[in-house]
Amino acid sequence: MNEDTLATLLLFFRALADETRLRMIGLLTTQERSVEELAAALDLRMPTISHHLAKLKEAGLVTMRREGNTHYYALDSVSLHARSREMLTPATTLALADDTSGDAWERKVLHDFFVGERLKEIPASRKKRAVILRWLARQFTSREGYTEAQVNDILGRFHADVATLRREMVGAQLISREGGIYHVAPPAA
Amino acid sequence: MNEDTLATLLLFFRALADETRLRMIGLLTTQERSVEELAAALDLRMPTISHHLAKLKEAGLVTMRREGNTHYYALDSVSLHARSREMLTPATTLALADDTSGDAWERKVLHDFFVGERLKEIPASRKKRAVILRWLARQFTSREGYTEAQVNDILGRFHADVATLRREMVGAQLISREGGIYHVAPPAA
DNA sequence: CATCTATATAGATGTATATCGAATGAGAAG
């Protein structure tokens, strides 16, 4: 779908997929540091540190402040926390696939009703509600079954009105209750 | 400090730092898929898909279910969401640096009082409280100054008792109020 | 302007890895 989301995520994860850069983030967690300080702490040459800082900067993870010749780098912790929270929610990951997979409409429904990891609301339309309910059913992976408390716990991650969701899922025969234990129907593959 | 945290984060971010694997996650967001389906959707050979799935599995991002010869892969969304939330909080990133930087004690204090992105409590000890307050001061990067509401907003990300934090920071001369606007003291570099 | 200091850029090199075709494994079906 959204080629832009993909590029942003790639930039973000690539910046973090390196041992040296993670160590740098560790050092920058407590305070800002100059290129020289980082080079000394990590036992690397300064050009190498510059190279890594450029990648972190490009990904929007650090900021720079000059003081004379010295460049002080600091974590952009607002961006860091906010983005790491939103990076892998359904709302985001849905945008990572093209529609060649044939389920374009379902993806759109899911995309429309998710805000981050949470459901905006339970769709009023029966067809759209079915899409959401099927997606929720896929979050129950155990063949062993779940107690009602466990069911509520999982559903609660996505919406406050767990009772409605649970009732609707039973009605749609996505889960069934027997002797106080809920079982998921085998995937319709 | 913790070599294990580093290895785990590296595994996680490396798994996500590839365009093809992000596209796979996009496809798996809606439903489980077989290796063949993924290969078709992404226009790649099956060995390539296997290779990528192995990496995602190693990082604990997907699970596998066999049905005859067919292997169905699904997102481990619990692990995905939980971990992406905790991955880059101060509590975690503090563990990424060795103590060669000379601020071992400060790091320990920060590590002790952070749970994820939140402060467990405001340290009673004056010295430890000073460490926390200095760290908080570094979250204010603008030279332009902040309104009281903005100060509360930033502090509120870390602890509920923003009034105490704000008062203590003024007392420690880390921020100062003039005409309703708060300014941060220049970093003690 | 000349010089010194802290970074950044360029170019070179070695290692890591994404991808493929070929070979191998492991259920299902005849």
Add this chain to the structure above:
DNA sequence: CTTCTCATTCGATATACATCTATATAGATG
């Protein structure tokens, strides 16, 4: 047992990139 299907493992290749030395920029200082 043989064959077929779906998947994984192996070996080869080509590209990406982390690191280095050498060179260039840019602010501070004489």
